[in-house]
Amino acid sequence: MNKPRELNASVLNELVALLGDRISTNQGVRDHHGKDESSLPFASPQAVVFPLSTEEVRDIVNICRTHGVPLIPFGAGTSVEGQVLAVRGGITVDLSRMNKVLAVHEADLDAVVQAGVTRKQLNEEIRHTGLFFPIDPGADATLGGMSATRASGTNAVRYGTMRENVIALTVVLADGRIIRTARRSRKSSAGYDLTRLFVGSEGTLGIITEVCVRLHAMQEAMSAAVCCFPSMADAVNTVIQSIQSGIPIARSEFLCETTIRAINAYSKSIHPEVPHLFFEFHGTEAGVKEQAELVQAIATGNHGSGFQWTSRAEERNRLWQARHDTYFACLQLRPGSRAIATDVCVPLSRLTECIVATQADVAAHSATIPIFGHVGDGNFHCVVLLDPNDPQDVERARAFNRRLVERALAMEGTCTGEHGVGLGKQQYLQAELGEAVDVMRDIKRLFDPGNLMNPGKVLRVD
Amino acid sequence: MNKPRELNASVLNELVALLGDRISTNQGVRDHHGKDESSLPFASPQAVVFPLSTEEVRDIVNICRTHGVPLIPFGAGTSVEGQVLAVRGGITVDLSRMNKVLAVHEADLDAVVQAGVTRKQLNEEIRHTGLFFPIDPGADATLGGMSATRASGTNAVRYGTMRENVIALTVVLADGRIIRTARRSRKSSAGYDLTRLFVGSEGTLGIITEVCVRLHAMQEAMSAAVCCFPSMADAVNTVIQSIQSGIPIARSEFLCETTIRAINAYSKSIHPEVPHLFFEFHGTEAGVKEQAELVQAIATGNHGSGFQWTSRAEERNRLWQARHDTYFACLQLRPGSRAIATDVCVPLSRLTECIVATQADVAAHSATIPIFGHVGDGNFHCVVLLDPNDPQDVERARAFNRRLVERALAMEGTCTGEHGVGLGKQQYLQAELGEAVDVMRDIKRLFDPGNLMNPGKVLRVD
Numbered sequence: 001m002n003k004p005r006e007l008n009a010s011v012l013n014e015l016v017a018l019l020g021d022r023i024s025t026n027q028g029v030r031d032h033h034g035k036d037e038s039s040l041p042f043a044s045p046q047a048v049v050f051p052l053s054t055e056e057v058r059d060i061v062n063i064c065r066t067h068g069v070p071l072i073p074f075g076a077g078t079s080v081e082g083q084v085l086a087v088r089g090g091i092t093v094d095l096s097r098m099n100k101v102l103a104v105h106e107a108d109l110d111a112v113v114q115a116g117v118t119r120k121q122l123n124e125e126i127r128h129t130g131l132f133f134p135i136d137p138g139a140d141a142t143l144g145g146m147s148a149t150r151a152s153g154t155n156a157v158r159y160g161t162m163r164e165n166v167i168a169l170t171v172v173l174a175d176g177r178i179i180r181t182a183r184r185s186r187k188s189s190a191g192y193d194l195t196r197l198f199v200g201s202e203g204t205l206g207i208i209t210e211v212c213v214r215l216h217a218m219q220e221a222m223s224a225a226v227c228c229f230p231s232m233a234d235a236v237n238t239v240i241q242s243i244q245s246g247i248p249i250a251r252s253e254f255l256c257e258t259t260i261r262a263i264n265a266y267s268k269s270i271h272p273e274v275p276h277l278f279f280e281f282h283g284t285e286a287g288v289k290e291q292a293e294l295v296q297a298i299a300t301g302n303h304g305s306g307f308q309w310t311s312r313a314e315e316r317n318r319l320w321q322a323r324h325d326t327y328f329a330c331l332q333l334r335p336g337s338r339a340i341a342t343d344v345c346v347p348l349s350r351l352t353e354c355i356v357a358t359q360a361d362v363a364a365h366s367a368t369i370p371i372f373g374h375v376g377d378g379n380f381h382c383v384v385l386l387d388p389n390d391p392q393d394v395e396r397a398r399a400f401n402r403r404l405v406e407r408a409l410a411m412e413g414t415c416t417g418e419h420g421v422g423l424g425k426q427q428y429l430q431a432e433l434g435e436a437v438d439v440m441r442d443i444k445r446l447f448d449p450g451n452l453m454n455p456g457k458v459l460r461v462d
Numbered sequence: 463m464n465k466p467r468e469l470n471a472s473v474l475n476e477l478v479a480l481l482g483d484r485i486s487t488n489q490g491v492r493d494h495h496g497k498d499e500s501s502l503p504f505a506s507p508q509a510v511v512f513p514l515s516t517e518e519v520r521d522i523v524n525i526c527r528t529h530g531v532p533l534i535p536f537g538a539g540t541s542v543e544g545q546v547l548a549v550r551g552g553i554t555v556d557l558s559r560m561n562k563v564l565a566v567h568e569a570d571l572d573a574v575v576q577a578g579v580t581r582k583q584l585n586e587e588i589r590h591t592g593l594f595f596p597i598d599p600g601a602d603a604t605l606g607g608m609s610a611t612r613a614s615g616t617n618a619v620r621y622g623t624m625r626e627n628v629i630a631l632t633v634v635l636a637d638g639r640i641i642r643t644a645r646r647s648r649k650s651s652a653g654y655d656l657t658r659l660f661v662g663s664e665g666t667l668g669i670i671t672e673v674c675v676r677l678h679a680m681q682e683a684m685s686a687a688v689c690c691f692p693s694m695a696d697a698v699n700t701v702i703q704s705i706q707s708g709i710p711i712a713r714s715e716f717l718c719e720t721t722i723r724a725i726n727a728y729s730k731s732i733h734p735e736v737p738h739l740f741f742e743f744h745g746t747e748a749g750v751k752e753q754a755e756l757v758q759a760i761a762t763g764n765h766g767s768g769f770q771w772t773s774r775a776e777e778r779n780r781l782w783q784a785r786h787d788t789y790f791a792c793l794q795l796r797p798g799s800r801a802i803a804t805d806v807c808v809p810l811s812r813l814t815e816c817i818v819a820t821q822a823d824v825a826a827h828s829a830t831i832p833i834f835g836h837v838g839d840g841n842f843h844c845v846v847l848l849d850p851n852d853p854q855d856v857e858r859a860r861a862f863n864r865r866l867v868e869r870a871l872a873m874e875g876t877c878t879g880e881h882g883v884g885l886g887k888q889q890y891l892q893a894e895l896g897e898a899v900d901v902m903r904d905i906k907r908l909f910d911p912g913n914l915m916n917p918g919k920v921l922r923v924d
Contacts, residue, residue, distance in 0.1 A: 107702065107811035130706075150651040161649055163658070164626055179898040185807040187623055187839045188876035189612040189662055190894055191883055191920055192902045196625070196658030200651055217708030240569065244592075246679030248710070284756075287749055294746075345647040349569035377649045414650035421653055432652055436641040440654045446908050458653055 007046040007089075011067045015049060015091070018059050022050040022097075033072075033092040036079045037139070037327075039338040039388055039397070040423055045072060045086035050097045054170055054178055054209040057093060061207065062176045064091055070452050073203040075145030076118060078137075080341045081422025083149060083202050087456045093207060095144050101125045102210065110167055110184060112212045115144025122213075131215040134159035137418065138324045143211045149420035150200035154251045154323065157243070157376030158282070159216060161418065162199055169198050170210035174448040184212055197443075202420055203454035205447040219282040222250070224316040225292055225309035227299045229275045232256060232359060232371075234302040236352045238277060239375045241298050243348070247291055251280035252376040253323055256359070259330065259370040266329030267322040272306065277375075278323055279309075280316070330370045330383035337385040340397050340424075344408035345379035345417030354411055355380060358404055365400065379417030406431075421458045429459060469508040469551075473529045477511060477553070480521050484512040484559075495534075495554040498541045499601070499789075501800040501850055501859070502885055507534060507548035512559045516632055516640055516671040519555060523669065524638045526553055532917050535665040537607030538580060540599075542803050543884025545611060545664050549918045555669060557606050563587045564672065572629055572646060574674045577606025584675075593677040596621035599880065600786045605673045611882035612662030616785065619705070619838030620712045620744070621678060623880065624661055631660050632672035636910040646674055659905075664882055665916035667909040681744040684712070686778040687754055687771035689761045691737045694718060694821060694833070696764040698814045700739060701837045703760050705810070709753055713742035714838040715785055718821070721792065721832035728791030729784040734768065739837075740785055741771075742778070792832045792845035799847040802859050802886075806870035807841035807879030816873055817842060820866055827862065841879035868893075883920045891921060 015023050024030070025047045034044030051057045064071050070090025077084055086092060098114035101122060105111065106129045113122060120140045122133050136153040137146060145151075147169060152161035159165065168182035171194075181194040198208060229235040232254070239252045255263070255276045264271055279295060281288040288311065296307045310316060322329075331337055346354050355371060362369045362382075373380025382404065386397040405415045405428050415421075415428035430437050437459060444461050447453070451461055477485050486492070487509045496506030513519045526533050532552025539546055548554060560576035563584060567573065568591045575584060582602045584595050598615040599608060607613075609631065614623035621627065630644035633656075643656040660670060691697040694716070701714045717725070717738045726733055741757060743750040750773065758769045772778060784791075793799055808816045817833060824831045824844075835842025844866065848859040867877045867890050877883075877890035892899050899921060906923050909915070913923055 105809060105811060107706065108809040109706065110809070150655075152649060156649065160626070163655065164622070173901070177897055177901075179901055180896070181898055183871075183876045183894060184809050184874040185840050185876045185879065186810070187614060187618065187807050187841055187879045189805075189878045189880050189882040190876045190887070191662070191891055191899065192667075192905055193612070193625065193655075193658045193662050194898055194901060196655045200653070200655050205654075217706055219708050244569065244571070244679055246681050283749075284752055286752060287745075290746055290748060343651075345649050347567060347570040347572070347646050348648070349567060378647050379649055409645075412646040414645045414647045414652045416651045417647065417649045418651050420651040425652070429653055432645060434642070435639055436643055436656055437653065439635070439639075439641055439656060442908055443654055443905070446904055 007069065008067065011063060011069055012047065014063045015060065018056065018063065019049055024048050033074055033077070033084065033094060034086055036077050036082060036084045038080050038082045038424060039340050039386055040082040040085060043085040043087045045092040046089050048092045048094050050094050052097055054172060057172045057207055057209050058176050058178055060091070060093060061172050061174065065174060065176070065450060065452060068450065068452065070455050071207065072454050073148065073207045075116060075142030076140060078139035078141045079145065079149060079422060080419045081424035083420060083422040083457055085423065087423065095142065098209065104129065106131060108184065109215045110212055111215055112210060113143055115209050115211060116142050118142050119146065126215065130218050132218050133213055134216055135162055135165055138327060143213060144208045147199050147208050147211050148202050150418065152418040154253055154374060156374060157252060158248055158250045163196060165214045166195055166199050166211060167214060168212040169195055169208050171198055171206040171208050173206045174450065174453050200420065202422065202458050204444055204458050206453060221283060221285045221288045221311060222316060223281050223288045223292055223309050223311040224319050225279040225295065225307060226319065227277045227304045228272055228306040229277065230303050232275050232355050233352045234304065235275045235277050236355060236375050238299045238302045238304060240348050240351065242295050243376055245294065245298070247294050249279060249376060250282040251278065253278040254373055254375040254380065256371040258368060259326060259372040262329040262333050262370055263322050263326060266325055266332055269322055278319055326372055327383060333368055334385045338388045339386065340384040340401050341419065342382040342384065342401050342404050343416045343419040344404055344413055345377060346408050346411045346413030348378050350411035350413065351375060351378050354407060357407055358382065361400065361403060377417065423457060426459060469531065470529065473525060473531055474509065476525045477522065480518065480525065481511055486510050495536055495539070495546065495556060496548055498539050498544060498546050500542050500544045500886060501802050501848055502544040502547060505547040505549045507554040508551050510554045510556050512556050514559055516634060519634045519669055519671050520638050520640055522553070522555060523634050523636065527636060527638070527912060527914060530912065530914065532914050533669065534916050535610065535669045537578065537604030538602060540601035540603045541607065541611060541884060542881045543886035545882060545884040545919055547885065549885065557604065560671065566591065568593065570646065571677045572674055573677055574672060575605055577671050577673060578604050580604050581608065588677065592680050594680050595675055596678055597624055597627055600789060605675060606670045609661050609670050609673050610664050612880065614880040616713045616715055616836060618836060619714055620710055625658060627676045628657055628661050628673060629676060630674040631657055631670050633660055633668040633670050635668045636912065636915050662882065664884065664920050666906060666920050668915060683745060683747045683750045683773060684778060685743050685750045685754055685771050685773040686781050687741040687757065687769060688781065689739050689766045690734055690768040691739065692765050694737050694817050695814045696766065697737045697739050698817060698837050700761045700764045700766060702810050702813065704757050705838055707756065709756050711741060711838060712744040713740065715740040716835055716837040716842065718833040720830060721788060721834040724791040724795050724832055725784050725788060728787055728794055731784060740781060788834055789845060795830055796847045800850050801848065802846040802863050803881065804844040804846065804863050804866050805878045805881040806866055806875055807839060808870050808873045808875030810840050812873035812875065813837060813840050816869060819869055820844065823862065823865060839879065885919060888921060
């Protein structure tokens with residue numbers, strides 16, 4: 001790894017001239033920007049800038065390029081694979097002050113936002129329209145960050161991921177060009193899909209400054225359900241069969257008994273400590289009732305019990321808040337821990353086998369590792385707790401993740417369903433995609449010949 | 463435009479050694495491969511090859527690259543913007559014999575097919591599974607061709623386009639490398655989205671040889687409906703309001719009175735010659751009934767009348783066959799004509815305005831130009847009939863299309879919703895996307911430094 005160089009005074013002077021007090025070299029500010037939710041070593045930038053516009057981002061890029069200084073885009077700092085760590089030093093571009101919802105087109109079911117707008121902020125600002133933005137990666141991430149990591153979450157089984165929900169992006173390229181990747185129409189076949197090329201590029205090809213996202217009509221009725229199962233396999237099979245039956249489930253989350261125990265402790269809930277499914281159904285009043293009944297019948301056929309459903313907003317929200325707190329609840333199983341949040345995704349037919357084998361791996365190592373996830377997509381997470389100061393503990397956790405990824409790859413799956421590659425998954429990318437990674441490397445070199453855009457992330461080019 | 467060069471004997475000899483009798487220089491075969499459904503001048507290749515495998519495509523690419531010979535991939539020849547025309551000569555790679563469905567993964571809701579499999583063939587081969595592949599661009603195109611042009615069709619409003627329904631591609635690159643762009647899981651954040659980069663690249667970045675597509679569960683019930691309207695605006699507003707209400711319409715097609723007249727003549731049907739909407743609803747028995755009732759209420763509020771719906775498969779199929787025959791029915795309005803099939807797509811809120819202005823343009827030019835389309839996506843088509851031997855007629859049709867595209871671009875729309883750029887839309891790409899087109903050009907040069915992969919299409923690099 002290249003050693004971070006000292007910033008020369010000239011870069012700082014030019015940035016100060018551009019930004020005034022919207023640049024900081026304060027150690028606390030730098031350290032805050034040098035960590036994320038991963039268990040990787042912190043790595044602080046040499047300075048942090050807070051632009052307010054696409055044009056300012058362009059000017060920052062131009063200054064940094066001239067001086068050969070790396071640029072790391074930063075949203076809410078909620079990435080889990082080290083995406084925001086300044087492993088080669090440089091300037092962190094904190095986009096959180098670019099937090100304006102620029103336009104809400106109710107009739108078009110879309111909104112244009114600056115990259116620093118968070119998903120909760122957007123949903124708050126559009127609440128009166130009867131529309132909502134469905135992608136929810138747990139944390140209250142920014143839409144720029146979610147685009148950059150191709151995030152998804154619990155609603156993806158029905159509404160898709162960021163890939164399906166970004167209509168267009170404004171991007172500042174390494175050479176200072178500002179491009180808009182698409183128009184605002186819902187479909188287009190006009191040339192190469194630059195939008196999708198930047199979605200998931202983790203700041204390595206350019207800095208996303210504006211995002212046009214799809215919105216969806218809030219359905220007349222939403223109901224949530226919980227159901228207990230004697231085994232993981234029964235729970236997972238219930239979801240698979242529901243999807244194969246064409247039931248348009250909005251959410252279907254699996255939680256193992258360890259996860260439930262963590263949630264009960266964290267959220268003061270009293271779910272029985274057995275494998276669970278949490279569901280959500282969206283539709284008309286009659287429609288959600290019908291969906292719940294169909295799913296209940298499938299669950300019963302898979303030894304499900306204690307099926308409860310509710311359309312009361314308050315109970316629904318409490319349930320999903322508990323689900324979204326899962327990661328933090330799991331961290332509390334061993335206070336003071338950090339964690340590797342694994343993220344494999346496999347074809348649905350292999351999901352039960354993959355989870356059961358992973359559960360056996362957990363048992364074989366006498367570990368306390370919660371397993372939960374978006375089973376409708378074949379995507380699940382383990383929270384592998386570790387003490388970052390205990391090298392053996394870190395290695396044990398990494399080895400577990402390695403075995404899990406190898407298991408998923410052997411089942412035609414991917415090492416990352418939604419967290420992205422960052423630093424943590426690079427070692428698996430080649431095994432997963434072979435020569436396609438060389439093509440990605442060529443694209444990286446084309447867009448960023450100086451290797452200054454979030455260098456060292458996704459793939460190495462030096 | 464570069465003049466096609468003569469093929470040298472060595473190229474032919476090497477291709478014959480590789481392919482035996484699966485290469486043809488027969489004039490009829492070449493001419494068949496030198497035309498599509500556009501009104502552009504025919505342009506035949508110097509030879510046509512019929513590979514059977516990805517490895518053969520690679521060997522063909524390697525031979526052609528060595529000799530500097532252009533390669534044009536060819537599926538069913540149903541493109542409408544000149545995508546398959548051999549405007550610089552070279553070898554057409556006809557993939558129609560690569561027509562094997564390689565795997566159907568029922569439990570995973572996906573299928574892996576060779577590029578030459580057509581959508582109807584796939585649906586035929588998976589009928590017993592209860593699954594279906596929803597994308598239907600009218601013609602029985604190949605899945606390779608549909609991927610290459612980012613096709614969609616009548617179901618896109620509910621099921622998405624090829625962009626959302628391709629999971630992974632196998633692609634032969636210009637340098638002879640074979641890559642697979644993704645694993646088979648339903649989600650992944652593993653690196654740059656090469657799948658989406660090739661979807662819509664029209665053979666200019668590589669040749670797609672295998673496609674992994676999503677399948678969808680056939681719903682318990684499907685019903686179709688027709689409804690008449692006094693004006694285009696009323697019909698279009700009905701669709702927009704239905705979508706904004708969150709009704710999960712599977713299809714919503716607008717047809718103007720001229721289109722209805724053409725269909726009646728072609729399909730011997732007796733629809734009243736006024737603007738129509740054709741709908742389809744997918745769901746449970748109760749669900750489709752509910753959807754139809756909700757849409758009928760919205761239609762009535764927009765002066766709709768004669769609302770009829772049916773769940774009988776035979777009537778449904780007759781309706782959609784008529785819709786799919788629209789293009790050919792319109793050609794019969796002036797037998798012997800060819801046509802420009804326009805393809806703009808605008809944000810939903812501008813659709814009524816765009817169609818009404820287009821209707822006024824039709825009236826001002828006393829022309830017979832049918833207007834119909836996928837109004838749920840904001841995408842509509844005009845069939846502009848022309849006599850290819852009458853330069854004035856050709857220019858009149860092109861001018862109409864130019865005005866239409868300019869109108870759509872002024873409304874934040876795109877020049878092509880689903881047909882692609884080919885030769886016909888290149889002049890509009892720069893106006894639509896500005897500097898982003900330069901980035902596309904850089905990508906083209908990276909992937910195809912010799913400009914041999916379907917040269918002259920999508921964008922010019924020389």
